[in-house]
Amino acid sequence: MPREHKDDFQDIFRYARRHGLLEDDLGRALALNAQCGVVDEFIYATINKRVRDHEIRRIEDGPFEEPRLFQGDALLGLSPRENAIRTDILGQGGSHVIVLSGSGGGKTVLFRALAIQVVPQTRGAFLVDLVKREFSPLVPHFRRVGIDVLLIPGRRLRISLCQVPRSVDPIDYAPRLADALVQAFSLPPGANRLLHVVLIELYRSFGVLDGTRRYPTPFDIYAAVEAKTDANHQSRRAILDNMEPVLRSLGPEVLGYHEAWPNGEEDRIVYDFSGLSEHDRNCLLTARILPVFVERVDRGVSNASGDLSVWFDEAAPIVSTRNPDGGIAATIPYVRGVGIRQFFAVQTADVAPIFLSNCAIKICGRCGSARDYDVMAGAMGLTSEQRQLMPNLLQPGTFVGHVSQGPWRSPFVFRVPHVTLSETVPAGTAVLGRYEHWPVLRAEIPSRWDPPSAFSVHTNEERTDTQEGLQAIELRFLALIVENPGTPSSAFAKLLKVGNRRAKALRDDMVARGYLREHQLSTGSRGRTAIVLEPTQKATDALAVANDGGD
């Protein structure tokens, strides 16, 4: 073999091994010979050809090499050379997944494609529609292929927020629940101490520490905090102010149970939280997901394969850097080892570092800003050349991926075929399965928390005066008109003790809304007329309702 070939053979051989060019039978045989020091022209020529071909392919492929990810339980997509890219998500080497892509980038299509593959392989799955109903259309598909998936809208849940997981000590659970509630209700950090104390006291008074399964409700927490007038004022005020809207919004129908549904980790459930406020969503997520995480960690499960997948579409409220520590974010470093795989889809790079650090599979689609590209490029370890190419390369359905475990750790490009779902699921649809008749222990909730009648929906024909919400001055005005029939309208300003302009505006408004009718009447001898107001039946009914309410 010529001397110059001997000199550069080592570089060529190293290059070939690094890029996996000797993985086939012939390549392995050649490598074995080379390692034993047997290098002839045939071995040199063969390996050199492979290296040259690979270099040419690299030039053609650009900065992103063709990935060699051929094994795994999930198909991510197709490489530029139409090779299937597979990776391990659920296995012991599996990991959480985060997808960042702007609107229209194809992240929902990718997420759905992954969910269709992964959910049937897990014993349990929580697919959470936080903003839009992206997972709900998958339910008919799953059911058609024999996968039993439930669909539960947020307001159909039956929650016992303080329910302690079975294998967990209530004393240990209380501080974690307090931290989660601080995050769920956006409370100041010091409020967790007050909540911790209140929870322990409630557990003691309800007998939970002695083993009963009759848990306090959030309404009991509210009442206990309200009664603690000697507590830190800021924390107490924040808890009361932030909890009240959630308690009124979700109400006893969702939250008023001493014992309610189990955590459902053995079910595949789509949670439809679209249409709920941020705090309502956080409260429900805390109640459904935190017990699962805590129970598995406390059970001592370690390095388990993924048997529970948790999916968050539009996960910005969860992964945002503005969220305080605690809650779901605090559990992400621990839950991979207990068999939980989490999937996050976000539109911007406002992602707390803890999520980027713990998601070994990162996928970036078309983004809306350079900052988003910069954050993901840094997290995925892209070269400057690769980063520069991203805005031009990434179009809807094309992604840059990085799998930091397994045989291939370089970033790669792949595309996801567009899949359309032909079936739609109407809003409000519920498939409750075994939970429909699940026995629950309903709590006695004070009537102050009963949902007001104004929350019920009526057509225009059914609306009554109380539902229109007449103000006190309007009711007084109507009462004066009924008591003083035939009185010119100008006299009511004085009777009402308001200015003439205000009285006129009030009169015009009540006429426009159908409570009054105007008539012209001559009340003087000089030919001028005055406006006399006639109360309509609507006004009479409104006064009757107001009087009944006051009785």
Place this chain on the structure above:
Amino acid sequence: MRGGFVHNVLIVEPLACSFLKHGATVIREYPVRLDSGYGAIDLWVKIRDVRLAIEAECSVDRIDRDCVKAAAAYAHELWIVVPTHRLARAVTRRVTRKRRADGPLISVFPLAKALQRVSQYDFLLSRPDSQNEKQKTMET
């Protein structure tokens, strides 16, 4: 009582109350027999020997019928009370065209003027001579 808010509450009731204060006999919806059936006079007032038929109207449409009812009830006077001066002028024009020599004395007032007339009770002291003779003829 038939009629709407203006008819009943704004015109008839104040007049009735005003007459009652002066000691008159007031009958609401006084029935009258007509050739075509029965009718009702909104307010029938009798004070001493004077008979008043009072009709509250919000338009000129029923003026003719009011005149017929008042004549059938042998009223000395017919007051047509309307809400506004403008309507009073319109009713007056209609009444002038239709007035009968042997019918009751017809007066058209806006409400304010009607109430003023009630308070000036001197018209109630005696009736015109022509009406007296007619009444005597009827009684005999």
